[in-house]
Amino acid sequence: MAATDQDVRPVTIPDAPLTRPQLPSWAPVLVAVVALAVAALPVVLLGWSLVAMVVLTVVIFVVALPVWSSSVEGPRKAKDRLASALVWSAFGLAMIPLVTLMWQVISNGVPVLSAEFFTYSMRNIVGEGGGIYHAIIGTVIVTAWAAIISVPIGVMAGVYLIEYGAGSRIARVVTFLVDVMTGIPSIVAGLFAYALFVLFFGPGVRMGIGGAVALSVLMIPIVVRSTEEMLKLVPDELREASYALGVPKWRTITKVVLPTAMAGIVTGVTLAVARVAGETAPLLIIAGDTDSVNFNAFAERMATLPVFIYYSYMQPGIPPEFGQERAWGAALVLIAIVMALNILARFISRRFTPKTGR
Amino acid sequence: MTAVPLDRPATTRRGDSVFKGLATAAAVMILVALAGVGIFLTLEGVPALSAESGALGGKDNIVLYVWPLIYGTLLAAALAILMAAPLSIGLALVISHYAPRRLSKPIGYVIDLLAAVPSVVYGLWGIEFLGPRLGQAYGWLAENLGFLPFFEGPASGSGRTILTAGVVLAVMALPIITAICREIFSQTPVLHQEAALALGATRWEMIRLTVFPYGRSGMISAVMLGMGRALGETMAVAMVLSATGVVTINLISSVNPSTIAANIALGFPEASGIKVNVLIFSGLVLFLITFVVNFLGRLIAGRGQVKEGR
Incomplete structure (x- = not known):
């Protein structure tokens, strides 16, 4: 152990005090109030902004409390207080984006919402009006196709990894590649879908099913992962009981193992859907954008919510404010959908997880 | 029978x-x-090797075209990780050790909410909220710290610079790193922690002596995975960054390097012919970079697991 400040020196003086002086419990509050007061001075006198005041308050607090503590309690306590202050300010700093983002989306998005916004497409709309009906339809269709492709593959691959392949070389390779697949950038998945579809349909291909293929590249690893985790939790006693009754392995899996793990798997699938529903880049590349409603995933461009947000904001048309308003409204709807899916997933996992009794 | x-x-x-x-x-x-x-990607990307300068934005060959993009990608991701890694570790400590037990679960949920926000919404936030505010700060930086090459103005007023893109990427990488770190921190054996406290360690000394050594490989792999996310993130960068495709270490001017992913997203919808192949080639490069980073992350995480087994 190289650090010397942790070494405890043997106490040789017989009447050494057993307690060390300590700051009173209200010391942090006092320092915070003083820091706030000091930071308020330049705001009042020099007209600094409120942001500067908050930053200054935190800086003064982070410096002053450890200094005071170090003069009374010694350096070790001071370091501890410094660490606590820093850790909590990291927490405060991380809350800023979340709070401001939510506030922005809600305050800009709510005024846009109306019956027309949900029931009209953008066909033949210039300037005001129009809506996101076509984009909602597109998002639902593309995401549904992505789920149709990736849920069977993902769940069966998870079953293979736990029930059949456990420990084999191919299972280890697949587990590793699933990990790698989790890290594939979404835009690369979109390029892959494009490169695949170009072979069949020629250059410039855009269709909804391509977006679904790209999204399933992103979705499969999440489904495999959660299936794997859930199947691991199924007690071996259940499998053995089933085998002992003479039930073949595949019936055991479909009738005993999968139903037991079903709640967890459904939760994982819901979370995966929530994740890919917000993906923009792959859909921008392969599904494209359009102003009209398109119900057919196998032909023509298909608008989706994220791509709609992107184009409405970046190419809002003239005058720009209407397009940007629609972008915020669509962003609010998209966040609401994604959050609802997340909450649904939590609900499923809490409500339907079988009690194991342990 | x-x-x-x-x-x-x-x-x-x-x-x-x-x-x-x-x-x-x-x-x-x-x-x-x-x-x-x-x-x-290789099939569709290989034709780009013989692309003419017309399809390469005036560059002579594909290497000269891709190199500034690689630089921008790595720079943005590095900036993001520099900001996100310490913040996430602090945040994970709040959840696992500092916050009272009743608070730590809701805080965890809130951080997971950050992960659920779609990237295009982060892009909107970056342009509308973060950019203009950071733009003011950049003006101050250019005036007062202009002697440093990073802050050598002229500062961009709209704040749509590579540093802003880095901040947005940091916010996006934060929940991933935090989630893994807090998982690992809370797995630190309670006996180690109690032993440290019983010897008179303060809370910070306890964390430094038990939690960090135990979670070191996990923390590194968490940061690598966050880096993977930052490298491949597309829409937020494409929207926030006003890119000109130069190589510079000036972080706050309106002349910025682009990233591979953002360049594809901006160029692809209008691209045709050989330009498509060029973009797919750059996508292949991005795939390889993220593959290597994720591979290293998993490798380090795997090595950590072996140690735990004993």
């Missing part, structure tokens, strides 16, 4: 072998898909 038990296993085994075949096929499908990503 004796024929029945002999027949039965044969029929059940057929169902078994079909089901096992299906499961194996699904697993192999994943291998095929990943190989397919590599193969199809």
Whole structure:
């Protein structure tokens, strides 16, 4: 152990005090109030902004409390207080984006919402009006196709990894590649879908099913992962009981193992859907954008919510404010959908997880 | 009588072998898909090697075209990780050790909410909220710290610079790193922690002596995975950054390097012919970079797990 400040020196003086002086419990509050007061001075006198005041308050607090503590309690306590202050300010700093983002989306998005916004497409709309009906339809269709492709593959691959392949070389390779697949950038998945579809349909291909293929590249690893985790939790006693009754392995899996793990798997699938529903880049590349409603995933461009947000904001048309308003409204709807899916997933996992009794 | 038990296993085994075949096929499908990503990108990307300068934005060959993009990608990701890593570790400590137990679960949920926000919404936030505010700060930085090459103005007023893109990427990488770190921190053996406290360690000393050494490999792999996310993130960067495709270490001017992913997203919808191949080639490069980073992250995480086993 190289650090010397942790070494405890043997106490040789017989009447050494057993307690060390300590700051009173209200010391942090006092320092915070003083820091706030000091930071308020330049705001009042020099007209600094409120942001500067908050930053200054935190800086003064982070410096002053450890200094005071170090003069009374010694350096070790001071370091501890410094660490606590820093850790909590990291927490405060991380809350800023979340709070401001939510506030922005809600305050800009709510005024846009109306019956027309949900029931009209953008066909033949210039300037005001129009809506996101076509984009909602597109998002639902593309995401549904992505789920149709990736849920069977993902769940069966998870079953293979736990029930059949456990420990084999191919299972280890697949587990590793699933990990790698989790890290594939979404835009690369979109390029892959494009490169695949170009072979069949020629250059410039855009269709909804391509977006679904790209999204399933992103979705499969999440489904495999959660299936794997859930199947691991199924007690071996259940499998053995089933085998002992003479039930073949595949019936055991479909009738005993999968139903037991079903709640967890459904939760994982819901979370995966929530994740890919917000993906923009792959859909921008392969599904494209359009102003009209398109119900057919196998032909023509298909608008989706994220791509709609992107184009409405970046190419809002003239005058720009209407397009940007629609972008915020669509962003609010998209966040609401994604959050609802997340909450649904939590609900499923809490409500339907079988009690194991342990 | 004796024929029945002999027949039965044969029929059940057929169902078994079909089901096992299906499961194996699904697993192999994943291998095929990943190989397919590599193969199809290579197939469509190779023609870019002979692209003329017209399709390369005036650059003479593909290497000169891709190099500034790689630089921008790595720079943005590095900036993001520099900001996100310490913040996430602090945040993970709040959840695992500092916050009262009743608070730590809701805080965890809130951080997970950050992860659920779609990237295009982060882009909106970056342009509308973060950019203009950071723009003011950049003006101050250019005035007062302009002697440093990073802050050598002229500062961008709209704040749509590579540093802003880095901040947005940091916010996006934060929940991933935090989630993994807090998982690992809370797995630190309670006995280690109690032993440290019993010897008179303060809370910070306890964390430094037990939690950090135990979670070191996990923290590194968490940061690597966050880096993977930051490298591949597309829309937020494409929207926030006003890119000109130069190589510079000036972080706050309106002349910025672009990133591979953002460049593809901005160029692809209007691209045709050989330009598509050029963009797909750059996508292949991005795929390889993220593959290596994720590979290293998993490798480090795996090594950590071996140690835990003992």
